[in-house]
Amino acid sequence: xxxxxxxxxxxxAQNLQELKDLGFHFVLIKGYTPGWRSDHxxxxxxxxxxxxxxxxxxxxxxxxEPIDSEILLDWxxxxxxxxxxxxxxxx
Numbered sequence: 628x629x630x631x632x633x634x635x636x637x638x639x640a641q642n643l644q645e646l647k648d649l650g651f652h653f654v655l656i657k658g659y660t661p662g663w664r665s666d667h668x669x670x671x672x673x674x675x676x677x678x679x680x681x682x683x684x685x686x687x688x689x690x691x692e693p694i695d696s697e698i699l700l701d702w703x704x705x706x707x708x709x710x711x712x713x714x715x716x717x718x
Contacts, residue, residue, distance in 0.1 A: 635674060635675075635713035635714050635715045635716050636713060636714045636716065637711075637712070637713055637714075638675060638699070638702055638703045638712035638713060638714055639703050640700065640703045640704055642703075642714055643694060643695075643699060643700065643703055646677050646694055646714070647694050647695065649677075650679055651677040651678065651679055651694055652678070652679055652680065652693065652694055653677075653678045653679075653680075653681060653691045653692065653693055653694060654675035654676060654677055654678065654691065654692055654694060654699065654714075655675070655676040655678055655689055655690070655691055656673055656674075656675060656689075656690045656691070656692055657673065657674045657675075657676060657689075657690075657715075658672065658673060658674070671710045671711065672710075672711045672712075673702075673710070673711070673712045673713070674712075674713050674715050675692075675699075675712055675713065675714050675715060676715045677694075677714065677715070678691070699712075
């Protein structure tokens with residue numbers, strides 16, 4: 628994926644399509660801090676971890692969004708800089 632950062636690629640419509648082509652159906656939404664820690668959530672900064680299927684164990688359920696959701700497409704195509712989302716590369 629293009630537009631690499633330290634840990635991931637900035638979310639774009641193109642890399643959403645690439646994830647769909649690779650068989651991913653969801654992303655796990657995690658927050659991050661400027662130091663790439665995921666110990667709390669900034670309301671406009673996210674790391675998206677691609678997953679192929681949702682976990683069945685209720686203890687493993689977190690915040691997931693379908694790859695083809697309007698929310699992700701809005702984040703991918705937004706030019707106002709209000710939301711920053713990155714696709715995590717190291718799973």
